[in-house]
Amino acid sequence: MINDLRVCVIGVGKIGEALVHCLISKNILESSRILAVDTLRERCEYIKGKYGIECSSDISRVVQRCDTIIIAVKPKDVRSVAEALSTYVTPKQLVITLAAGVSAGFLSGILRGKPPIIRAMPNIAMLVGESMTAIAKGPNASDEHLALAQEIFSSAGRVVVVEEKQMDAVTALSGSGPAYIYTIIEALSDGGVKVGLERSLATVLAAQTTLGAARMVLETKEHPAKLKDMVTTPGGTTAEGLMQLEKGKIRAVLMGAVIEAARKSERLLKS
Template identity: 50%
Template sequence: MSLADKTIGFIGAGAMAEAILAGLLSSDLTKPEKVFISDVDFTRRDYVKTRFSVNVAQNNTDLVKRSDIVVLAVKPFILQDVLTEIAGSVQTDQLMVSIAAGLSTGYISSFFKSRVPVIRVMPNTPSLVGEGASALAAGEFAGEEHLALALELFNSVGRAYAVSEQAMDAVTGLSGSGPAYMYLIIEAMADAGVKAGLPRKIALELSAQTMLGAAKMVLETGEHPAVLKDKVTTPGGTTIAGLHTLEQGKIRATIMDAVIAAVQKSKELGAVTK
């Protein structure tokens, strides 16, 4: 069973849905004629339809009836209304995939009278450029075949990993919020470059490319970041001087504290729906 055999519906045609569609279609994992979209914002819906030549459903219920896989790509505060609307049309042989942050598979399943497979996904914004990091948790009624389909879907916009649902708060604090931490570091390095005399554009691009290159080194070499760090650090050199300053500023503890703070906030927000 693969995505090529399935019709896929997107309830919500926002930026993340657009990114997933772009990844799916550019990877030839499906064809435009096998995709349906719906959105209350007709301007946005029509833009996505025109860009990808996909089908527009009459409404959310119509979309569900036409789709093997339904991607719930709406904001968390909207999802309850959407689930209430479509609950009577969802069948046990369909797969529900939710990217609504903080809402558990149990919460989503509670709207359905039957044993509907649900997969919860925490993607992040670099998915918009095909470099996302997504974590997927299978609900009570989702099997390995459902998880495999969802992994195929999100691997088209980066890297996707299966985790337990209990780990989703940790994922939210790490990779969900993580891009913002990286942007702050990139901005700070660029500011330092400007202070040292570099033009702003060059400083920013050098900083961003350095972050990108370092990340690729970790992922593609398989070496531990500490090993790669040591390879850049020569005795008595510039790098060790900079690292010493970072360690004096407790950068490790500060970054760890930031991630844990985001994890805790995710738990607090998720408790509202439990």
């Protein structure tokens, strides 16, 4: 049972803190069963004060007491964290990495204890409990480990299971995707301002419209094209707006963003 586990989150920046918040607020884990590690002392003090969990800058003081270790640092810091962990981690502990462009095999090559490894890719919407997180089995991981990771990340939104070879594509689509959507919302809001709306109103209209449209896709399970056609009456305003989007090659631009972001993720992995 997950509520019997002791979980360590290494790196409590935006994503690490969001995961801690979701685990506690959704009653998945009590605060006494979550430990954190962060190199910034002031960050540790903030996390301790806000969530009532133990936080230390010393990995050795924390990880040996944990069943599951979640690495939530930036990709450039993964190697140093893995090297610090290597002395202490054992095959009985589950290691979950959240870093983009860092393979489970890379971690396994550093961690001498050869623990089971799960690779996960959440996104920034974890901050409001609406992350889209993909998880994949790495070396030594079982279906049981995968189920545990799924339960952990379900506290912060929706979870899908993929193969690790799909993670570059996942990173490009759902990992980077919120930034694409924010840009679209901003552009829609700009359009609203251009035609006479107050900025705050235009932003709310654009954001809620995006949220509602996304919910319809998820809940109806209809193809987006069919839902688009439901809104588009012959000779109407929506048809005119869609024509402008097609003139601007919005499909090609968005597809290109995902393709190039995936290529960048592949390059990060190779470097």
